[in-house]
Amino acid sequence: MRRFLLLYATQKGQAKAIAEEICEKAFAHGFSADLHCISESDKYDLKTETAPLVVVVSTTGTGDPPDTARKFVKEIQDKALPIDFFAHLRYGLLGLGDSEYTYFCNGGKIIDKRLQELGAQHFYDTGHADDCIVSHLCLIVVQI
């Protein structure tokens, strides 16, 4: 089976649930995911990772990454890191958020921007999932 690393950063559990679903769906397609919370830095090492990386990250507060991603974000924001630090990484990122907030999906955007600055490359376009759309769809369904 082809392996990939799947990290999630969640405040209330949604990003974890989505990551678990990705894991199941990927398995059915012949991929095996190493699934970890982004805070479990002893379980993965992006400096040496050769497999594709998938990150699912929500937003909390006023455009902040989840608390579980704070240490990770602090580490990758280290100005001393060389611009090719993550040049070996291929990744896809899904940001979760709600467009009712000013800083839509900003937790994901912060991580995405920094991974790019450090040389990582997308293997798939970044997605921004919007709670607001789901709420509107629920309202429409209720009214039918």
Ligand SMILES: Cc1cc2nc3c(=O)[nH]c(=O)nc-3n(C[C@H](O)[C@H](O)[C@H](O)COP(=O)(O)O)c2cc1C
């Ligand atoms: C207190 C709070 C603050 C939030 N702030 C933002 C925000 O600034 N920008 C945004 O796009 N979404 C924001 N959201 C929406 C969440 O990112 C969204 O509901 C997401 O699906 C939650 O995922 P999680 O359960 O993995 O944390 C906020 C939600 C809560 C409860």
